[in-house]
Amino acid sequence: MKAFIATAIASLLCLCTFRLPLVAQAARNVDVIDVHLHAMNPEEFINPASANFGAVRKTYGTNERDPEALLRRTIAEMDKNHVSKGMISGDDDLVAKWVERYPNRFLPAYNHWCDGKPETVAKFESEWKAGKWKAIGELGLPYGGHPLNDPACFPLFELAQRYDIPVFFHTGFGGPNPQSFVPKFRISLSDPLLLEDVAIRFPKLCTSIQPQ
Numbered sequence: 001m002k003a004f005i006a007t008a009i010a011s012l013l014c015l016c017t018f019r020l021p022l023v024a025q026a027a028r029n030v031d032v033i034d035v036h037l038h039a040m041n042p043e044e045f046i047n048p049a050s051a052n053f054g055a056v057r058k059t060y061g062t063n064e065r066d067p068e069a070l071l072r073r074t075i076a077e078m079d080k081n082h083v084s085k086g087m088i089s090g091d092d093d094l095v096a097k098w099v100e101r102y103p104n105r106f107l108p109a110y111n112h113w114c115d116g117k118p119e120t121v122a123k124f125e126s127e128w129k130a131g132k133w134k135a136i137g138e139l140g141l142p143y144g145g146h147p148l149n150d151p152a153c154f155p156l157f158e159l160a161q162r163y164d165i166p167v168f169f170h171t172g173f174g175g176p177n178p179q180s181f182v183p184k185f186r187i188s189l190s191d192p193l194l195l196e197d198v199a200i201r202f203p204k205l206c207t208s209i210q211p212q
């Protein structure tokens, strides 16, 4: 996974040195991985999708209405943009279904609140060893009213550091009127600087922030 991402980033950085026509040509040949995709029921986003401002204004009025259509469109967008694989998180059942349908296109990621319980971490460990998960994230801790440096996540981070499992964090905004569907969301809980504590405590943890 880390190697996949490193390859993708290195490839993109290299592309910056070419002139534009060559970029278009080269983009078709690199192994681009999108590390921020969600397999979720669109019904859950009816409220934020009804707003026509901010980050959602580009897609306003075009949101899919059912999970099957969302899957078809996700694959179509990946093909159009030469994305070979996508890391998906969200609804566990949908994530499993998408991976089953397109095992070579999707990398499943574990996305849950942290309860700090050893049995929860042990369950994740056995599922990871069985190949059910390839990463942790996108952790949307602030949506549940938890800060990015929530100590309840530390046992999970310890495990991730030990096995070199990448961890992805949601930071920043929560979309238009986030409290309409996640009442506990606070922007202060999403401050990327809160990850300083995590970086100091787990210096070898492979992390990435996913703004908005």
Ligand SMILES: [Zn+2]
Pocket (backbone or CB within 6 Å): 036, 038, 138, 170, 210, 212
């Ligand atoms: Zn996200």
